[in-house]
Amino acid sequence: MTLTPLILAGGSGTRLWPVSRDGMPKQFLPLAGERSTYQQALARVADPALFAPPIVITNEAFRFFALQQAEALGLTPTVVLEPARRDSAAAIAAGAAVAALRAPDAIVLAMAADHVILDEALYLDAVRAAEQAAAAGRVVTFGIRPTEPKTGYGYIRRGAALPVAGVFAVDAFVEKPDAATAADYVAAGYLWNSGNFVFRADVMAAELARFQPDLAEATQAAAAGAIADGHFQRLDAEAFGRAPRISIDYALMEKTEAAAVVESAFRWSDIGSWDAVFAIADHDRLGNAATGDAAIFDSKGCLVYSDDGLTVIDRIENLVVVSTPDAVLVADRSRSEDVKTLVNRLSNRREASEHRRGVRPWGHYDSIDRGPRFQVKRIVVQPGGVLSLQRHLHRAEHWVVVRGTAEVTVGDRVELVQENQSVFIPATARHRLANPGRIPLEIIEVQTGSYLGEDDIARFDDVYRRA
Amino acid sequence: MTLTPLILAGGSGTRLWPVSRDGMPKQFLPLAGERSTYQQALARVADPALFAPPIVITNEAFRFFALQQAEALGLTPTVVLEPARRDSAAAIAAGAAVAALRAPDAIVLAMAADHVILDEALYLDAVRAAEQAAAAGRVVTFGIRPTEPKTGYGYIRRGAALPVAGVFAVDAFVEKPDAATAADYVAAGYLWNSGNFVFRADVMAAELARFQPDLAEATQAAAAGAIADGHFQRLDAEAFGRAPRISIDYALMEKTEAAAVVESAFRWSDIGSWDAVFAIADHDRLGNAATGDAAIFDSKGCLVYSDDGLTVIDRIENLVVVSTPDAVLVADRSRSEDVKTLVNRLSNRREASEHRRGVRPWGHYDSIDRGPRFQVKRIVVQPGGVLSLQRHLHRAEHWVVVRGTAEVTVGDRVELVQENQSVFIPATARHRLANPGRIPLEIIEVQTGSYLGEDDIARFDDVYRRA
Numbered sequence: 038m039t040l041t042p043l044i045l046a047g048g049s050g051t052r053l054w055p056v057s058r059d060g061m062p063k064q065f066l067p068l069a070g071e072r073s074t075y076q077q078a079l080a081r082v083a084d085p086a087l088f089a090p091p092i093v094i095t096n097e098a099f100r101f102f103a104l105q106q107a108e109a110l111g112l113t114p115t116v117v118l119e120p121a122r123r124d125s126a127a128a129i130a131a132g133a134a135v136a137a138l139r140a141p142d143a144i145v146l147a148m149a150a151d152h153v154i155l156d157e158a159l160y161l162d163a164v165r166a167a168e169q170a171a172a173a174g175r176v177v178t179f180g181i182r183p184t185e186p187k188t189g190y191g192y193i194r195r196g197a198a199l200p201v202a203g204v205f206a207v208d209a210f211v212e213k214p215d216a217a218t219a220a221d222y223v224a225a226g227y228l229w230n231s232g233n234f235v236f237r238a239d240v241m242a243a244e245l246a247r248f249q250p251d252l253a254e255a256t257q258a259a260a261a262g263a264i265a266d267g268h269f270q271r272l273d274a275e276a277f278g279r280a281p282r283i284s285i286d287y288a289l290m291e292k293t294e295a296a297a298v299v300e301s302a303f304r305w306s307d308i309g310s311w312d313a314v315f316a317i318a319d320h321d322r323l324g325n326a327a328t329g330d331a332a333i334f335d336s337k338g339c340l341v342y343s344d345d346g347l348t349v350i351d352r353i354e355n356l357v358v359v360s361t362p363d364a365v366l367v368a369d370r371s372r373s374e375d376v377k378t379l380v381n382r383l384s385n386r387r388e389a390s391e392h393r394r395g396v397r398p399w400g401h402y403d404s405i406d407r408g409p410r411f412q413v414k415r416i417v418v419q420p421g422g423v424l425s426l427q428r429h430l431h432r433a434e435h436w437v438v439v440r441g442t443a444e445v446t447v448g449d450r451v452e453l454v455q456e457n458q459s460v461f462i463p464a465t466a467r468h469r470l471a472n473p474g475r476i477p478l479e480i481i482e483v484q485t486g487s488y489l490g491e492d493d494i495a496r497f498d499d500v501y502r503r504a
Numbered sequence: 505m506t507l508t509p510l511i512l513a514g515g516s517g518t519r520l521w522p523v524s525r526d527g528m529p530k531q532f533l534p535l536a537g538e539r540s541t542y543q544q545a546l547a548r549v550a551d552p553a554l555f556a557p558p559i560v561i562t563n564e565a566f567r568f569f570a571l572q573q574a575e576a577l578g579l580t581p582t583v584v585l586e587p588a589r590r591d592s593a594a595a596i597a598a599g600a601a602v603a604a605l606r607a608p609d610a611i612v613l614a615m616a617a618d619h620v621i622l623d624e625a626l627y628l629d630a631v632r633a634a635e636q637a638a639a640a641g642r643v644v645t646f647g648i649r650p651t652e653p654k655t656g657y658g659y660i661r662r663g664a665a666l667p668v669a670g671v672f673a674v675d676a677f678v679e680k681p682d683a684a685t686a687a688d689y690v691a692a693g694y695l696w697n698s699g700n701f702v703f704r705a706d707v708m709a710a711e712l713a714r715f716q717p718d719l720a721e722a723t724q725a726a727a728a729g730a731i732a733d734g735h736f737q738r739l740d741a742e743a744f745g746r747a748p749r750i751s752i753d754y755a756l757m758e759k760t761e762a763a764a765v766v767e768s769a770f771r772w773s774d775i776g777s778w779d780a781v782f783a784i785a786d787h788d789r790l791g792n793a794a795t796g797d798a799a800i801f802d803s804k805g806c807l808v809y810s811d812d813g814l815t816v817i818d819r820i821e822n823l824v825v826v827s828t829p830d831a832v833l834v835a836d837r838s839r840s841e842d843v844k845t846l847v848n849r850l851s852n853r854r855e856a857s858e859h860r861r862g863v864r865p866w867g868h869y870d871s872i873d874r875g876p877r878f879q880v881k882r883i884v885v886q887p888g889g890v891l892s893l894q895r896h897l898h899r900a901e902h903w904v905v906v907r908g909t910a911e912v913t914v915g916d917r918v919e920l921v922q923e924n925q926s927v928f929i930p931a932t933a934r935h936r937l938a939n940p941g942r943i944p945l946e947i948i949e950v951q952t953g954s955y956l957g958e959d960d961i962a963r964f965d966d967v968y969r970r971a
Contacts, residue, residue, distance in 0.1 A: 055816075332849075332850060334846055334849065343832075346828075346829065346830040346831050346832065346855070347830065347831045347832070347850075347853065347855050348831070348832045348834075349522075349831065349832065349833045349834070349835075349846065349850070350833075350834045350835070351833070351834070351835035351836065351839075351842075351843070351846050352835060352836040352839050353823060353834055353835065353836055356820060356823075356834065358832070358834050360827075360832045361813075362813070363813040363814065364813050364814045364815070364816065365810075365813065365814070365815045365816065365825070365827045365832055366816045366817075366818070367815075367816070367817045367818070367820055367823065367825050367834050368816075368817070368818035368819060368820065369818065369819040369820055372818075372819050375818075376818070379801055379816065379818050382799075382801065383799060383814075383816070386814065388813070388814050403873075405872045405873040405880065406870075406872040406873075406880075406882050406948070408882075408906065408907070408946065410906065410907065410923075411906035411907070411946075411948070413872065413873075413880065413882070413948055415873055415875075415880070433924055435902075435904045435926050437902045437904075437950040437952070439875065439877065439878035439950065439952050440875070440877065440878070456877075456952065457900055457952045459902050459926065459928065459950075461926065479875065479878075481873070481878070481880055481948075481950045483904040483906065483926075483948045485904075485906050485923065485924045
């Protein structure tokens with residue numbers, strides 16, 4: 038009997054702007070450690086002696102991030118695509134339904150892709166306890182033992198102890214409290230509600246059928262009608278679209294008598310704000326935390342996240358300083374939960390939602406310079422990567438290979454272009470770039486023309502089946 | 505009778521790092537307004553009815569900045585080059601000696617190139633009063649009427665009123681005071697010592713001969729032995745090297761009985777720190793000042809200087825936030841006088857002294873990307889600009905013209921390369937880039953090779969006579 042991990046990787050969010058943006062959300066970013074939290078989640082459940090191959094559920098926009106970052110770890114999960122954005126109930130229900138198609142009594146471990154979990158051994162202890170209770174028919178949530186009276190989390194009041202050590206019935210789920218109430222909760226032994234669950238797929242289906250029959254029907258049908266598309270499983274769009282937007286707590290956990298909680302002693306963070314990233318990071322003697330190229334002088338309690346160039350702070354306290362290639366944020370750390378609101382106020386700006394860097398199934402690019410009639414990109418194509426066969430009406434492109442060997446198609450001609458060679462793509466010419474080699478291909482692309490928008494592209498063929 | 509402006513533009517400094525660095529110091533940067541303070545100084549004395557053609561004194565490293573920024577205003581000053589770094593006494597003495605070679609009784613207006621002066625009419629009032637007193641043999645310093653009890657400035661205690669309205673004998677120069685003493689000084693009518701002067705060239709020579717005979721001899725000889733080099737006057741290096749390092753205040757002003765002070769009611773700043781830049785800037789309703797692409801939310805008393813991308817601040821107070829293409833600084837504004845110390849502590853870093861952007865006599869460049877074996881630059885060549893005929897041993901270069909028309913020499917071949925065309929320069933080939941056109945030429949240069957240092961260059965011919 039092995040657990041089936043279900044990794045919930047469809048969230049998007051701007052609470053960690055400018056690093057996390059809608060175009061590349063936090064679960065795919067290395068915000069705590071070298072790997073993204075999504076990769077950390079995959080690695081946590083990679084032992085085949087304990088876990089079945091994972092199911093990832095995400096959406097269309099993030100599908101290649103999910104696939105590439107798994108492949109970088111040598112893993113090939115089933116990547117289930119949600120055709121529309123719903124809330125956590127639909128994602129968990131659909132994921133559970135996919136697991137049930139493998140084995141109706143599969144025990145599912147549903148994990149958020151954007152949480153940090155430290156203390157692997159304590160985590161596995163909690164998983165094992167939860168698994169036992171789930172096998173007996175419980176829907177088990179991980180209740181984190183609080184380290185402080187946080188007002189940003191929901192809490193769980195424990196009920197009677199269950200036969201499995203460390204697992205309790207749920208007396209109540211309680212909303213985010215004010216500071217005084219939070220202190221009372223911590224004193225009374227309440228636990229943080231982490232939003233990670235273990236359950237039998239058939240139990241989840243039965244409980245949802247009872248409390249959310251519409252949602253249960255829609256997600257079952259969406260899974261049954263899923264279509265394999267390369268590495269992806271596309272849920273049936275029409276069926277999934279019928280699922281109501283509701284969180285799993287409201288939809289089920291607050292209603293079902295099967296709810297249970299496993300007391301979890303591992304360190305955990307939902308990295309839901311820069312303050313949360315700060316809290317989980319390593320700190321220097323004066324309580325500062327830094328990532329990237331940073332120099333800290335006479336400052337206290339600051340988080341510096343430097344993703345572009347050198348960031349220097351001098352005699353400041355309790356601030357968040359985030360530097361990226363096209364945007365810098367300096368904010369009060371203790372009030373960084375409101376960054377989302379601030380980004381909404383920037384909504385007319387490209388920087389609010391899109392990065393200067395773009396990730397594509399064949400690799401990635403960075404827009405390194407632009408002027409009125411030109412743009413310069415550095416393009417990295419992974420070994421085996423193939424860009425679509427395409428044409429631009431308004432721009433010509435000069436490609437200079439600076440690393441690796443390119444296979445370049447222009448019109449009917451295909452040629453190999455080596456490091457230190459260049460090639461010219463006239464406007465209107467059909468062309469394609471590919472990396473047939475064994476090392477990443479890097480090119481500098483200089484675009485010239487009167488219109489340089491990404492939407493000046495006609496695609497004739499694409500190995501990744503993009504529209 | 506017209507005044508001869510002497511603009512002191514040789515200072516370098518890091519007190520406004522990361523914008524001002526040794527490679528491009530603050531007097532050549534647009535820190536207060538659209539023009540650099542050096543250009544503002546030139547423009548302030550550009551009226552030929554009132555002022556003779558200016559003399560600029562600076563050093564080798566800044567000579568093309570001084571020339572280009574003057575030419576951008578349609579001016580061609582005499583640019584005198586100091587062969588070594590000495591203090592203000594030697595610069596003023598040498599500049600006065602150059603003016604004396606034009607006319608021995610020339611009246612000189614010595615102005616720092618890195619000061620901001622507002623209220624043009626009040627400034628000219630003070631200049632006219634100083635000029636009258638100088639004509640009568642006084643060495644007149646501008647004493648700024650204090651707006652607050654600053655501890656960062658030296659003060660002047662006035663003596664008896666002189667026959668010219670607004671001009672006084674100097675009772676004493678007093679050092680930078682502590683806060684309480686500064687308040688007493690302001691109450692007692694002391695003036696800030698601005699380091700700008702008006703004097704007759706022959707009076708300056710005579711007073712220096714009396715109090716600083718070595719310095720007087722060295723600088724007279726340096727001026728007499730100056731050699732014209734294109735637009736530049738190079739002071740005799742051997743003679744100038746003998747001049748002691750001393751400030752004009754210590755060398756002369758505190759000793760001479762000719763010292764006088766003109767009370768100056770114009771707004772003035774030496775922009776000697778980010779706090780000083782803040783003080784002279786326009787402020788929003790909550791007392792914030794911003795330059796460049798900035799978004800300010802719920803913050804008070806902050807200076808945002810955004811020279812690269814978008815800079816966002818949220819609920820912070822009294823900070824300086826400076827963003828440049830390769831470095832970000834966040835510091836306590838009230839203690840920003842110590843930025844210089846901080847930069848010294850970064851001294852092993854390129855960013856401490858050099859910009860990513862470089863200014864050259866033919867135009868400028870920006871290093872927009874680099875990797876282990878390549879570098880990408882955007883190069884802008886002004887109309888008429890000609891790079892040196894040169895050769896690299898370790899790198900090849902690809903040039904893509906994105907604006908204008910280039911004249912490209914490779915080996916014995918000279919060709920015109922238009923927008924959207926490219927050219928390849930193999931390693932070891934002699935080559936040259938020039939802009940024969942009427943609009944700026946912009947090219948993207950992709951360098952590839954095993955060594956990409958700026959010192960891999962052999963110059964065979966250079967119209968700007970660089971070494």
